[in-house]
Amino acid sequence: MTTMTEASVREFKMPDVGEGLTEAEILKWYVQPGDTVTDGQVVCEVETAKAAVELPIPYDGVVRDLHFPEGTTVDVGTAIIAVDVGGGSAAPAAEQPAAVRPAAAAPAEEPKAAGSGRQPVLVGYGVATSSTRRRPRKGPDVPVQQASTAIQTELNGHAPVAQPAPEAAAPAAPAGTERPLAKPPVRKLAKDLGVDLTTVVPTGPDGIITREDVHAAVAAAVPVVTEPQIAPAPAAVQAPASYDTARETRIPVKGVRKATAAAMVGSAFTAPHVTEFVTVDVTRTMKLVEELKADKEFTGLRVNPLLLIAKALLVAIRRNPDVNASWDEAAQEIVVKHYVNLGIAAATPRGLIVPNIKDADAKTLPQLAESLGELVATARDGKTSPAAMQGGTVTITNVGVFGVDTGTPILNPGESAILAVGAIKPQPWVHKGKVKPRQVTTLALSFDHRLVDGELGSKVLADVAAILEQPKRLITWA
Numbered sequence: 001m002t003t004m005t006e007a008s009v010r011e012f013k014m015p016d017v018g019e020g021l022t023e024a025e026i027l028k029w030y031v032q033p034g035d036t037v038t039d040g041q042v043v044c045e046v047e048t049a050k051a052a053v054e055l056p057i058p059y060d061g062v063v064r065d066l067h068f069p070e071g072t073t074v075d076v077g078t079a080i081i082a083v084d085v086g087g088g089s090a091a092p093a094a095e096q097p098a099a100v101r102p103a104a105a106a107p108a109e110e111p112k113a114a115g116s117g118r119q120p121v122l123v124g125y126g127v128a129t130s131s132t133r134r135r136p137r138k139g140p141d142v143p144v145q146q147a148s149t150a151i152q153t154e155l156n157g158h159a160p161v162a163q164p165a166p167e168a169a170a171p172a173a174p175a176g177t178e179r180p181l182a183k184p185p186v187r188k189l190a191k192d193l194g195v196d197l198t199t200v201v202p203t204g205p206d207g208i209i210t211r212e213d214v215h216a217a218v219a220a221a222v223p224v225v226t227e228p229q230i231a232p233a234p235a236a237v238q239a240p241a242s243y244d245t246a247r248e249t250r251i252p253v254k255g256v257r258k259a260t261a262a263a264m265v266g267s268a269f270t271a272p273h274v275t276e277f278v279t280v281d282v283t284r285t286m287k288l289v290e291e292l293k294a295d296k297e298f299t300g301l302r303v304n305p306l307l308l309i310a311k312a313l314l315v316a317i318r319r320n321p322d323v324n325a326s327w328d329e330a331a332q333e334i335v336v337k338h339y340v341n342l343g344i345a346a347a348t349p350r351g352l353i354v355p356n357i358k359d360a361d362a363k364t365l366p367q368l369a370e371s372l373g374e375l376v377a378t379a380r381d382g383k384t385s386p387a388a389m390q391g392g393t394v395t396i397t398n399v400g401v402f403g404v405d406t407g408t409p410i411l412n413p414g415e416s417a418i419l420a421v422g423a424i425k426p427q428p429w430v431h432k433g434k435v436k437p438r439q440v441t442t443l444a445l446s447f448d449h450r451l452v453d454g455e456l457g458s459k460v461l462a463d464v465a466a467i468l469e470q471p472k473r474l475i476t477w478a
Helices: 144-155 184-193 210-220 254-271 283-293 305-319 365-380 454-469
Strands: 009-013 023-029 043-045 052-056 060-066 073-075 079-083 275-281 325-328 333-336 342-345 346-347 352-353 394-398 417-421 427-430 434-447
Touching: 043 079, 043 254, 043 417, 144 346, 184 254, 254 394, 275 454, 283 305, 283 434, 283 454, 305 342, 305 365, 305 394, 342 365, 346 365, 434 454
Parallel strands: 342 394, 394 417
Antiparallel strands: 009 079, 023 043, 023 073, 043 052, 060 079, 275 434, 325 333, 346 352, 417 434, 427 434
């Protein structure tokens, strides 16, 4: 058995594989301790709140240890695998004495890449080295080992490990001046709901405030009492009561479902939603769909009503550009986008995701058809990348495929409008003065009333309906 020095061991940390993500679940390991890996080799697959992603290792070496088993959710910045890059062969971690096995909570110091301040992860470069360190806290000096342990513990989202206080330590600051422990999404939720985190009783591990604590504070709505009083101890977090497993199934909330829930709650409590409806005769649009299927320009492409509905929405946005905007709360500004990244809500085995077509407004109809086909196929295969779900400006959700007439869709966070398309069905309709069976659907447009008023939202929806009723307007209005 070869004993390796700590200097030859590199710790690969969970990278930030998508904008704003704070954690990821390890779905599958492709290597085991003792395996040889090369730069760029995929070592595991992780699932974030947005997509499943394969992680390549950025250096050559021998796997020394896997710090977490499959199914574990790990914070971004936490070491997940140790690799010996010293050129020797390391015995599997399970065969090494416990004294030399690296601890996941205190990874070895990583040598920096020459001429670079970032560690290479995925494609290109990932998190900057500085992003994994926190500003020193004011207070008495502590040993270096204790400080590094506290920093790593905070990176994992937990409170610092308590350390023995020096004999001559200054009196501790009043508890009211300490910053409550909560993750960024929880802080944002509290801000959106107007909750002061210093008044919230934490029930999470190590005193961390959870989303449930914030919602409980809102439900209580009890004035804060400034005078000291003996308050009843908060109820301890207990495991769910026993239940009949033959009659009930409990499913952990994580991954896409967890992200969708957080996004929808945030959107519903942040943007004032308004939804308008219109029922329209789309018989001519359905005829055009059949004609385009026979057109040689669309050979090999999927042509369906969604294609023309998407094009109709893009034309309506061109005629009413102010609807394609977002609300910047921090700067108190409305940001009008001069491009359209068109989101398409897609139901997948992993849950609902909303990838978007970049610069959809600049595409021809065949190009839009090709992009739609690729987007749907990638989503169904579970291969949608996080980048494909970022930067959307407006979204279409086709609830008609489930046979329903329409709905009141909730905005995708950061977007100003979402169009719901209902089922297209033959219905009696007055056409040229006579009641005839026509292909009819109902459209619903939800928009953010902070930046889209009723007139603008109505114009957009009316334009979409007019184009679908008379698809020749795709030419005259475009």
